[in-house]
Amino acid sequence: xxxxxxxxETLGSRIEQGxxxxxxxxxxxxxxxxxxxxxxxxxxxxxxxLEMAGLAEARPRSGWYVPPARKLPELPRMxxxxxxxxxxxxxGQVQDLLDLERDSETVQLGRGMPDVESPSLRPxxxxxxxxxxxxxxxxxxxxxxxxxxxxxDQLCRLAVDAGYEITPDALIVTxxxxxxxxxxxxxxxxxGDIVAIASPSYHGMMQILKEAGVQVFEIPSDPVHGIxxxxxxxxxxxxxxxxxxxxxxxxxxxxxxxxxxxxxxLIRLAQRFxxxxxxxxxxxxxxxxxxxxxxxxxxxxxxxxxxxSSFSKTLAPGLRVGWIAPGRYFDKVxxxxxxxxxxxxxxxxxxxxxxxxxxxxxxHLRRMRRQYxxxxxxxxxxxxxxxxxxxxxxxxQGGFTLWIELPEAFDTHALDSMLRANGIVIAHGNIFSATxxxxxxxxxxxxxxxxSRTEWAxxxxxxxxxxxxxxxxxxxxxLNASRCLLPTVSP
Amino acid sequence: xxxxxxxxETLGSRIEQGxxxxxxxxxxxxxxxxxxxxxxxxxxxxxxxLEMAGLAEARPRSGWYVPPARKLPELPRMxxxxxxxxxxxxxGQVQDLLDLERDSETVQLGRGMPDVESPSLRPxxxxxxxxxxxxxxxxxxxxxxxxxxxxxDQLCRLAVDAGYEITPDALIVTxxxxxxxxxxxxxxxxxGDIVAIASPSYHGMMQILKEAGVQVFEIPSDPVHGIxxxxxxxxxxxxxxxxxxxxxxxxxxxxxxxxxxxxxxLIRLAQRFxxxxxxxxxxxxxxxxxxxxxxxxxxxxxxxxxxxSSFSKTLAPGLRVGWIAPGRYFDKVxxxxxxxxxxxxxxxxxxxxxxxxxxxxxxHLRRMRRQYxxxxxxxxxxxxxxxxxxxxxxxxQGGFTLWIELPEAFDTHALDSMLRANGIVIAHGNIFSATxxxxxxxxxxxxxxxxSRTEWAxxxxxxxxxxxxxxxxxxxxxLNASRCLLPTVSP
Ligand SMILES: Cc1ncc(COP(=O)(O)O)c(C=O)c1O
Ligand SMILES: Cc1ncc(COP(=O)(O)O)c(C=O)c1O
Numbered sequence: 001x002x003x004x005x006x007x008x009e010t011l012g013s014r015i016e017q018g019x020x021x022x023x024x025x026x027x028x029x030x031x032x033x034x035x036x037x038x039x040x041x042x043x044x045x046x047x048x049x050l051e052m053a054g055l056a057e058a059r060p061r062s063g064w065y066v067p068p069a070r071k072l073p074e075l076p077r078m079x080x081x082x083x084x085x086x087x088x089x090x091x092g093q094v095q096d097l098l099d100l101e102r103d104s105e106t107v108q109l110g111r112g113m114p115d116v117e118s119p120s121l122r123p124x125x126x127x128x129x130x131x132x133x134x135x136x137x138x139x140x141x142x143x144x145x146x147x148x149x150x151x152x153d154q155l156c157r158l159a160v161d162a163g164y165e166i167t168p169d170a171l172i173v174t175x176x177x178x179x180x181x182x183x184x185x186x187x188x189x190x191x192g193d194i195v196a197i198a199s200p201s202y203h204g205m206m207q208i209l210k211e212a213g214v215q216v217f218e219i220p221s222d223p224v225h226g227i228x229x230x231x232x233x234x235x236x237x238x239x240x241x242x243x244x245x246x247x248x249x250x251x252x253x254x255x256x257x258x259x260x261x262x263x264x265x266l267i268r269l270a271q272r273f274x275x276x277x278x279x280x281x282x283x284x285x286x287x288x289x290x291x292x293x294x295x296x297x298x299x300x301x302x303x304x305x306x307x308x309s310s311f312s313k314t315l316a317p318g319l320r321v322g323w324i325a326p327g328r329y330f331d332k333v334x335x336x337x338x339x340x341x342x343x344x345x346x347x348x349x350x351x352x353x354x355x356x357x358x359x360x361x362x363x364h365l366r367r368m369r370r371q372y373x374x375x376x377x378x379x380x381x382x383x384x385x386x387x388x389x390x391x392x393x394x395x396x397q398g399g400f401t402l403w404i405e406l407p408e409a410f411d412t413h414a415l416d417s418m419l420r421a422n423g424i425v426i427a428h429g430n431i432f433s434a435t436x437x438x439x440x441x442x443x444x445x446x447x448x449x450x451x452s453r454t455e456w457a458x459x460x461x462x463x464x465x466x467x468x469x470x471x472x473x474x475x476x477x478x479l480n481a482s483r484c485l486l487p488t489v490s491p
Numbered sequence: 492x493x494x495x496x497x498x499x500e501t502l503g504s505r506i507e508q509g510x511x512x513x514x515x516x517x518x519x520x521x522x523x524x525x526x527x528x529x530x531x532x533x534x535x536x537x538x539x540x541l542e543m544a545g546l547a548e549a550r551p552r553s554g555w556y557v558p559p560a561r562k563l564p565e566l567p568r569m570x571x572x573x574x575x576x577x578x579x580x581x582x583g584q585v586q587d588l589l590d591l592e593r594d595s596e597t598v599q600l601g602r603g604m605p606d607v608e609s610p611s612l613r614p615x616x617x618x619x620x621x622x623x624x625x626x627x628x629x630x631x632x633x634x635x636x637x638x639x640x641x642x643x644d645q646l647c648r649l650a651v652d653a654g655y656e657i658t659p660d661a662l663i664v665t666x667x668x669x670x671x672x673x674x675x676x677x678x679x680x681x682x683g684d685i686v687a688i689a690s691p692s693y694h695g696m697m698q699i700l701k702e703a704g705v706q707v708f709e710i711p712s713d714p715v716h717g718i719x720x721x722x723x724x725x726x727x728x729x730x731x732x733x734x735x736x737x738x739x740x741x742x743x744x745x746x747x748x749x750x751x752x753x754x755x756x757l758i759r760l761a762q763r764f765x766x767x768x769x770x771x772x773x774x775x776x777x778x779x780x781x782x783x784x785x786x787x788x789x790x791x792x793x794x795x796x797x798x799x800s801s802f803s804k805t806l807a808p809g810l811r812v813g814w815i816a817p818g819r820y821f822d823k824v825x826x827x828x829x830x831x832x833x834x835x836x837x838x839x840x841x842x843x844x845x846x847x848x849x850x851x852x853x854x855h856l857r858r859m860r861r862q863y864x865x866x867x868x869x870x871x872x873x874x875x876x877x878x879x880x881x882x883x884x885x886x887x888q889g890g891f892t893l894w895i896e897l898p899e900a901f902d903t904h905a906l907d908s909m910l911r912a913n914g915i916v917i918a919h920g921n922i923f924s925a926t927x928x929x930x931x932x933x934x935x936x937x938x939x940x941x942x943s944r945t946e947w948a949x950x951x952x953x954x955x956x957x958x959x960x961x962x963x964x965x966x967x968x969x970l971n972a973s974r975c976l977l978p979t980v981s982p
Contacts, residue, residue: 094829095636098633098636098829098834111633113632113633116627116628116631116632117627117628121631124626125623125624125625125626126624127623128622128623128624128626128838129620129621129623129624129626130620130623131619131623132616132618132619132620132621132622132623132624132842133616133617133619133620133623134616135615135616135619135620135807135809136607136608137607137608139809140607140612140807140808140809140810141604141607141807141808141809142589142602142604142803142808142809143809144590145586145589174832175666175811175832175833175835175836176832176833178829178830178831178832178833179831179832179833182830182831182832186702190682190704191681191682204829204830204833207826207829207830208830210826210830211677211826211827211830212830213681312633316626316631316632317631317632317633317833318626318630318631318632318633318634318836318837318838319631319836320666320832320833320834320835320836335698335701335702336702338585338589338669338695338698339669339673339695339698339699339701339702339703340669340670340673340831340832341665341666341667341669341670341673341811341831341832342666342667342669342670342695342808342811343589343811344666344811345666345809345810345811345836345839346809347619347809347838347839348836348838351623
């Protein structure tokens with residue numbers, strides 16, 4: 001990592017821990033330079049970064065100070081519960097999001113894509129190249145439907161960090177987490193069945209449910225505790241729910257990591273109503289705190305949790321290497337996997353297994369977690385600076401997306417169209433709901449290393465929101481004056 | 492290609508064309524050596540190969556002769572029509588087939604795996620390695636759900652050879668042909684719907700239908716014309732069939748390539764009953780005759796043919812690169828593709844696109860077609876030599892599998908278990924049926940370059956069949972004598 005970032009992190013955590021008081025002068029550039037044995041420029045860079053993150057304030061010709069304590073921005077509110085299960089609404093908007101921008105100038109803040117340009121991924125490229133060059137029977141032929149054994153061995157070691165034990169024969173490698181989720185749903189549900197899902201939730205999951213003909217019961221989730229157990233209990237009590245779907249760790253899009261107490265409550269409910277839980281742990285290894293939180297599966301006593309995950313967020317989505325630990329639903333899921341796409345391509349599996357086996361994974365993760373956390377701070381600060389005051393912001397515990405809530409009447413879908421004309425892509429809120437909720441919300445990704453255009457883009461988004469809001473206020477005033485709407489009819 | 496094989500092919504086709512009469516002495520080794528400018532050993536190798544293929548006969552101390560014309564072995568019989576649609580029976584046996592033998596000594600004649608060790612695949616490995624080494628955004632990120640554009644461009648050029656025109660935006664790259672077929676079925680059918688399928692047919696398709704909860708109407712197919720149009724018409728007339736599924740070119744497992752007349756009849760029927768056709772063209776480029784036969788899609792007038800294919804048989808299954816041209820069902824299929832596994836991995840797509848774009852594909856195909864045809868001849872000859880006389884054998888027009896029919900009461904499933912103990916794997920017939928038909932049939936693959944163990948394996952299969960048959964006859968005799976079954980009850 002860059003020297004200045006290391007320094008900034010040290011200083012930043014001191015400030016956050018309250019070692020300096022509000023308004024207090026921070027150590028001078030010269031002091032820090034000699035204390036840490038780094039150049040003056042490095043210290044200045046570190047301070048500029050702290051300023052960006054809202055942790056230091058420059059006073060001209062005087063130095064750097066602890067800025068006045070500001071109250072944290074408010075968290076997004078929990079959605080309202082639905083009265084009944086519903087069909088998933090259409091997918092045209094998801095397709096818009098997935099459309100690739102062919103223009104390299106575009107600032108892509110919409111898609112949940114990790115940074116794949118980190119040097120810590122280099123050994124993976126080497127492994128891919130080696131495996132490609134020697135591509136022999138093992139990587140060119142059909143492989144085991146369950147996936148390459150060497151990879152499953154490594155996945156068992158990762159499971160230990162996630163708090164559960166598993167053997168290679170209880171795991172199935174899938175073509176991304178998408179296939180894992182899709183096989184889980186199709187193994188558990190038939191068309192017309194009902195699935196309870198934490199809301200807001202990953203748009204790809206909504207589409208899986210839609211195409212499986214499954215009805216969705218959206219359970220409101222708050223940005224700290226996750227799925228509302230009260231609302232879930234009501235739903236389970238009244239409806240024949242076939243499965244519960246949650247993202248307990250660094251949830252997409254809200255970023256919460258469910259507290260232990262809520263996890264236990266969730267498992268108890270599932271046991272009481274005898275319902276399987278589909279856990280999406282794709283962001284689990286990217287929770288900023290270390291060691292990583294356990295998977296929900298760690299609490300599973302009777303094989304009812306189907307854990308789905310992939311390396312799409314931690315390494316690279318283009319690998320399409322995911323997995324599922326389907327518990328007691330193993331046989332049915334394996335059949336679904338076979339009919340869905342046959343065995344998963346062995347070459348990337350072999351390369352990933354090598355990457356893991358050689359110990360590159362924790363190194364890479366450490367680096368990415370830091371980058372994502374740092375950039376979360378910076379992006380949060382930008383949003384506070386450039387967005388209207390009423391804006392609510394999530395405080396993600398991991399991953400690389402921020403969830404932002406604007407005033408109730410706001411429509412981020414319209415905003416998205418305006419921004420695209422300016423070469424900026426965001427994810428508007430209603431694709432994260434089966435029923436078109438969260439129109440006033442959006443998700444911003446902060447994965448790729450920020451460049452000069454990133455701040456510009458966030459500022460532009462903020463300004464555009466401001467303009468829309470004020471033109472709305474004007475037209476309201478106008479409406480109130482009940483004149484503007486009457487056309488002047490020419491005789 | 493080896494010199495001796497070139498020579499053997501030249502001579503072989505002269506013999507097949509009848510340039511030498513039965514019993515006539517063929518040119519001497521010395522003559523051929525000087526005529527073709529090759530060594531004596533080369534000519535001897537060529538003759539030994541011709542002998543293996545049943546085209547020449549050695550007479551000690553005299554030379555090589557055209558063997559007496561033997562009548563071709565009889566073709567397998569067409570199955571009996573079903574009376575009604577049925578559910579697909581269980582998949583345990585498919586799973587057995589897919590289980591990887593961990594023992595390198597095993598002779599694998601069961602799975603439909605191409606030879607991936609041909610030097611003509613070398614440029615593909617180079618491309619994979621290059622793309623792996625430089626793996627950048629394009630190959631590590633999510634890509635277009637429709638697939639890498641450079642590949643779709645190349646697929647459009649291949650479509651021309653298959654007799655239809657298409658643009659890249661009408662194509663969707665899939666994770667193997669399996670995903671293409673699976674998306675097609677799920678786009679067209681709901682659980683309980685009926686699909687009419689040529690029988691026998693690819694076991695993976697059976698499983699797709701099973702997992703989609705679809706009922707199957709098996710339409711008997713003969714080893715020359717393919718699906719029986721009469722039986723199909725009866726089925727369409729009586730039942731609300733939702734889709735027709737066929738493999739018109741080098742069909743798996745029977746090997747027929749449907750004559751033009753039958754194709755037209757099939758399309759007409761589909762039009763009359765307004766039913767879509769799912770065409771599996773995965774073996775189309777491996778039909779031995781050149782130019783390759785058209786796809787059924789070439790006759791499609793109104794977008795009702797969904798063509799599914801992949802490079803799994805022509806290049807390598809481990810690539811997991813397939814595609815679908817879904818005609819008028821494009822939107823629905825694209826959604827199914829997205830929910831099934833997200834976008835297909837870009838790296839192998841880019842490598843395949845490069846392989847095609849640089850012109851390596853036709854070179855590779857030419858080589859493989861020859862190898863597969865040559866080995867079909869040799870394997871046919873071995874089956875004639877080592878199997879009981881009643882054995883019926885298909886005459887595949889392409890691909891690398893032979894379909895073999897044994898006397899009616901024979902059970903190849905039991906045979907399979909016996910052979911596995913000897914390190915030989917075959918595909919027993921009933922996995923190619925939804926209703927457990929073809930118990931007396933089996934499929935033998937002749938893709939990999941034969942080695943000394945291959946002939947041994949075919950001989951072993953033949954002998955084992957012989958033993959089973961004669962022990963059956965004995966126990967029958969025994970039964971007729973109505974004695975053996977009565978146990979000697981000791982007082
Ligand atoms: C929560 C969640 N689950 C699953 C997926 C799909 O992952 P994959 O690319 O591995 O199929 C995503 C990707 O956006 C995601 O955010
Ligand atoms: C006729 C047929 N269709 C489809 C497939 C599946 O192909 P893929 O490996 O590309 O998914 C096979 C493979 O055995 C096949 O024989």
